[in-house]
Amino acid sequence: MTEMMDLMSRSSVRILILTPEHTDFLWYGALLRSSFEILPDLTWCPDLVDCDDLIRNARFDVIIWDCILHGGSEVAFLQYLSVSGDDKPIVALSSEPEDTRAPELLINGAADYLRKGALDRWSLARAVRCVWYAQQMSDSATGQLGLEVASGFINRDLFFDRLLQALMRAERSETRLALLHINLDDFRSVNESLGYQMGDQLMLKLADRIRQGLRRVDSLMRIGGDEFAIIIEKVEDSLDVTQIIRKVVNLLGDAVVLNGHRIAVSASLGVATYPEAGDTPETLLRRANRAMFEAKRDAGTSYRFYNQQLHITAGRQLKLEADLRNALRGNELELYYQPRIDLVTEEVRGVECLLRWNHPDGTLVPPDEFIPAAERSGLIVPIGYWVIEQACHRLRDAALLGYPGLVFAVNLSFRQFHDRKMTETIFRIIYNANVDTSLLELELTESAMMHDPDYAQRCLRELNQLGISFALDDFGTGFSSLSNLQHLPIALVKIDKSFVQELGLSRDAEHIIRAIISLAHSLQMSVVAEGVETEGQLEFLRQQQCDEVQGYYYARPMPWNDLVEFLASRNRLACLQQ
DSSP: OOOHHHHHSSSEEEEEOOSSSSHHHHHHHHHHHOEEEEEEEEEOOOHHHHHHHHHHHHSSSSSEEETTTTOOHHHHHHHHHHHHHTTTOOEEEEEEEHHHHHHHHTTTTEEEEEEEEEEEHHHHHHHHHHHHHHHHHHHHHHHHHHHHHTTTOHHHHHHHHHHHHHHHHHHHHHHHHEEEEEEETTTTHHHHHHHHHHHHHHHHHHHHHHHHHHTTTTTEEEETEEEEEEEEEEEEEEHHHHHHHHHHHHHOOOOOOOTTTOOOOOOEEEEEETTTTTTHHHHHHHHHHHHHHTTTSSSSSSEEEEHHHHHHHHHHHHHHOOOHHHHHTOOOOEEEEEEEETTTTOOOEEEEEEEEEEEETTTTHHHHHHHHHHHHHHHHHHHHHHHHHHHHHHHHHHHHHTTTTOOOEEEOOOOGGOOTTTTHHHHHHHHHHHHGGGGGEEEHHHHHHOOOOOHHHHHHHHHTTTOOOEEEEESSSOOOOOHHHHOOOOOOEEEEEHHHHTTTTTTTHHHHHHHHHHHHHHHOEEHHHHHHHHHHHHHHHHHHTOOEEEETOOOOOBBHHHHHHHHHHHHHHHHHOO
């Protein structure tokens, strides 16, 4: 402890201070510099635009966050800081009492909370020192564990100590924790045929693989000659654990090559969760071990939950993802189309392309069930390109049927921005389709661009040069709308249906919609209102000079043949009115 304090007294602590007020930055800096315990290296960030760039491209030891700096949701912004900041400790500051603010902020990622009214050099320096020290100890422990796994060293006492600490953190923060116990199948034959040294080399290779699929907060340990354990912290529900399982299963799926020998690997995985399966290290390991032996009844790499309900839920998700892969290959996916109506001419100006899944069991799987599964598994990327390809084909069909100006809007997933070949792939699709690119509209949400805003801006500009237009979906629900509107080639904004459906019930909704329409028109952008279902909603939007509407009042999403009939009936109606 003394050595660590001496180290801190000589070391500079890099601190990012997030506050919109320069006077507050100077105040916090003065408090920190007056402390003899740390040498603060301070960086000030007063706005959200610079925040993302700093967090992703600069290195900091501690983040001091003034809670008044957010984009509409403190909790969402804090979670964003926690994830994007590589789990660097966050000290939150606010004017509210500790007992009212601290619990929520600590659960959602803050390492400490201080009330600004009681702030002095001792309290602020103490908070920074403690969270920095805790992070150093955590990094040291993680590094030591990594060395022990890499060296093949087995220390079950150290494992139980780490699991106990993780359980204590889960209890304090009232979060869940999962223990994943992995046992390699028929590992004895590897030792007997290739030798124990080769068996250890196999474990090292597998450890390196598994570590690639883990989050930074997860701990991997070797607890036996053919056994690993993974401590999974900050678990929200069984889907969090399912994602880890899926990654581990995929990573174990490929054979390992050692000294020219190709070794096929399978494993049995057992999962026990806190608090459902127990609240002590011994109980959790015993029950994860029991679940692991249950998994050995199945051939190949398989898993079991000690808690049967969690097993059923996670199994359903994994089966859904497997079925979805088959759906993409087996032409089970289909596009539905929801018309967008021009409020001046009453013409159909465009359609939004919406995905549907015709499951082999005869059911139509709702998108709110399979789209999240596609997002989690990464299947949304190839599915998204398939949707763009189908939309281009239908765009060409519409022109041949006598609707040459019909706009086709397609949703872009945030996952597609992880694909560094996105612009190249979309260019190839539209080039092969030979369509008028001005009639292809890509809808994106603010969250899709938050992963890497600079890269997103570059992609959108490149696609915009091809003639493709962009719409900002769910406008008004994110925390960076204005900055996105200023820096991206957005031609249209869509008012989220949550505001439209409050019309007549909430004066706030009316004010928000008026403001959105006024802002968009001042920036030379069109406006589409989603979720229009009543005559009253339609009349309000018409009075506010909204450009287009979309919703059940005019039409539900429909298959292509029904859309063609709908367009024909609208044409007949227009002729009768003339």
